[in-house]
Amino acid sequence: MPLGLNSPQIVLLGVNHNTAPVEVRERLSLSGSNTPALRLFAELPSCEEVVFLSTCNRVEVLVSTNRLDEIRESITKLWLDRGKMDSNTLQGALYEYHGTSAIRHLFRVASSLDSMVVGEPQILGQLKDAYRMASEAKTAGLVLNRLLHKAFSVAKRIRTETRIASHAVSISYAAVELAKKIFGDLTGKNGMLIGAGEMAELAAQHLIAGGADKLVVANRTLSRAVELSRSLGGSAISLEEVGDALVDADIVISSTGAPGIILSKDQVKRIMRPRRHRLLFFIDIAVPRDIDPKVNDIDNVYLYDIDDLKGVIEFNKAEREKEASKADRMVEAEVIKFMAWMESLNVVPVIQHLQEKAEAVRQKEILRSHKVIESLNDEQQKAMDVLTRSIVQKILHDPIVYIKKGAQKKNSEMILDAACSLFGIDGLEDTQKLQDKCLSDANQDKTIRKPSPN
DSSP: OTTOOOOOEEEEEEEETTTSOHHHHHHHTTTTOSSOHHHHHHTSTTOSEEEEEEOSSEEEEEEEESOHHHHHHHHHHHHHHHTTOOHHHHHHHOEEEEHHHHHHHHHHHHTTSSSSSTTOSHHHHHHHHHHHHHHHTTOOOHHHHHHHHHHHHHHHHHHHHSOTTSSOOSHHHHHHHHHHHHHSOOTTOOEEEESOSHHHHHHHHHHHHTTOOOEEEEESSHHHHHHHHHHHTOEEEEGGGHHHHGGGOSEEEEOOOOSSOSBOHHHHHHHHTTTTTOOEEEEEOOSSOSBOGGGGGSTTEEEEEHHHHHHHHHHHHHHHHHHHHHHHHHHHHHHHHHHHHHHHHHHHHHHHHHHHHHHHHHHHHHHHTHHHHHTSOHHHHHHHHHHHHHHHHHHHHHHHHHHHHHTTSTTHHHHHHHHHHHTTOOOHHHHHHHHHHHHHHHTTTTOOOOOOOO
């Protein structure tokens, strides 16, 4: 607008698993630098506020800036210099969002709508960690404080009001979800792990979270079985003891690196009578398979292999995508609300300047009439002060309401400029100083300033 108010702009630059391979993401994380990446970005003159997010799947810089024309160049130059990046490689992988699109992208990231696995919960915690680091380093202020808190509340609302995270999309989690469908409730059920690898460990953690009681770990290397069973609060056995231990098991998850079948139909059939034909559930997530597929022919025995689980996962991914559509509509509504607040930042100094000018006129007229006013007693002088203040407030009420509503319209700049001209609010330098003061005052309680270079 002609007044030249320099409103803060939100800008986000970054790369993710879709745009850049891991070796590029590693360089852009600047983890090898002696100076923390957040501090490097905060010291750029074009970054008024900054939050730096670096995960295994994305690296992003979120800034509030008054130098929109400089921001991309300064950030990319820092990445090129410190990350020792090739310019063509960086430009080919980099995405950039301004204003509404930056806010939308951040809300989608926080809500796990932009993740490799839609609905995964880790990204929200990672974003909170990034914001905490910015808070401690004093690189987030009025704009990014409000933006990040809004992103967190949007993510929470989406998890509460949609089922985006309720469908299993990992092999280990899907396995346990299948067990729940068979048994209804895992409380008090006995679990067994055959194999002690990462996938089996994750499945065991899901079993425990689901309420499973006793847990036995069987492994070819007994020491590894002992180590894992201790971390899970269970017990360890060797592979040779599996047959006997099956008598007490309800859920068996097998994930060994064996070259062929380690548990035959006959072995399982033999333990069913001592079990009194109690329900037995096998989940074979090994490739090649650990458990003879023919065990499915035994009454009260259920066997699922990794192909069965993949089918469940594909179905669940489709269900998450449906929920993601609902979540995107919620994000859009929150983006509109936040943009309305951003646009109001232009209005604050104009309204404050108008109120200060009106108050100055009131004080001047009171001063001109000081002889008359001084002849009044204290009670009458107070009444005069209240009366004149009330008159000023009532005269300004409608113009202020109009200016506030005008800030949310497409022609907001024209409306604000007209208001400034109408009320004689001019002087570019004074108005800009007033806006800076408004931002500073709004930040008084939790102002987080950029660190000094030293």
